[in-house]
């Protein structure tokens with residue numbers, strides 16, 4: 589590009605950019621980027637012109653030194669493209685001017701860029717859609733207001749917690765959980781009850797705005813769940829998160845098997861929802877879901893509806909205390925159930941396990957700690973799965 593033209597365009601962008609700084613902030617980021625390209629472009633054109641000019645001077649000196657090298661230099665100069673020649677012809681005086689212009693416009697460009705993207709930048713661009721804000725913070729306990737309570741079964745509730753910003757998302761990824769805390773423990777040194785902290789897995793998709801839902805089983809002697817059971821609409825609960833578990837990405841495995849017990853369905857549900865709500869995710873899912881009685885099965889209608897409408901999702905229920913017309917498995921989850929209902933061991937499959945300690949011990953062996961999966965034992969080990977084919981929530 590001819591330098592004077594590019595300088596003209598560049599200066600125009602300086603003015604447009606300045607106007608955008610104080611005017612229409614909606615289109616500002618797009619222009620700042622375009623402007624940045626021009627600053628880079630003009631600076632490169634300037635250095636190109638200097639290089640060609642240096643080549644031209646060298647050629648002249650060579651021509652003066654010997655007729656042979658003069659012929660070589662002349663033939664080399666013929667292959668230069670026209671743009672380079674134009675820049676070379678501009679001469680030293682023009683180069684100085686270009687340098688001044690390039691330096692000024694580069695400074696103005698840098699200032700425009702810094703003021704738009706540096707500290708204090710506060711516009712809300714809509715052309716370049718920003719990701720919605722995450723309401724949770726992994727480092728800060730935040731009070732969330734209870735907005736809705738739904739009794740799902742005789743001992744399980746769905747609790748909906750709302751965000752101050754109705755357009756914010758939770759910020760949870762699949763699969764991750766959050767922590768709750770409340771002062772309900774024994775009296776601490778400060779004379780107040782100590783905090784009780786418990787993890788829970790929201791069953792709301794990460795892209796849902798304005799709230800998250802917890803499905804909570806209330807234990808008669810449970811510290812946190814008794815506290816939650818007493819919360820009314822308008823009360824708050826302190827929450828921190830997310831705490832990432834296993835990062836799920838679409839089609840990362842051909843077939844995912846799941847063994848869940850009781851409220852262990854909640855992390856499974858996150859993964860199931862992520863797969864089935866994404867049409868381009870072809871993952872097969874086989875869920876074995878164990879409970880004490882049919883009444884205890886959480887989210888049963890939702891799971892049955894999903895199985896009916898998605899051929900890649902199969903669910904098999906197991907209960908200890910069946911009713912007369914019960915059609916699923918009876919007793920505990922057995923070796924036979926594992927072998928028949930889950931995908932066979934392979935590097936293309938993954939088995940997820942979550943449930944009460946007794947079930948974990950029998951199926952996969954318990955986790956050693958939140959960050960240590962512990963040894964793989966139990967029915968999954970007997971069925972031939974290896975440690976990297978199993979994840980314990």
Ligand SMILES: Cc1cc2nc3c(=O)[nH]c(=O)nc-3n(C[C@H](O)[C@H](O)[C@H](O)COP(=O)(O)OP(=O)(O)OC[C@H]3O[C@@H](n4cnc5c(N)ncnc54)[C@H](O)[C@@H]3O)c2cc1C
Pocket residue numbers: 765786787788789790802803804805806807809810811812813814850851854855943944945981
């Ligand atoms: C990653 C993760 C995610 C979880 N997500 C959920 C969730 O979405 N919904 C949910 O309801 N729970 C979930 N839990 C379990 C939850 O964190 C608590 O352990 C549970 O709510 C009991 O807490 P509590 O303070 O009321 O009971 P505690 O005071 O800790 O225990 C009281 C009594 O209940 C028994 N008990 C405690 N937890 C269990 C259990 N899981 N199974 C069987 N008996 C138990 C104890 O043996 C004890 O007798 C999750 C746990 C983990 C590790």
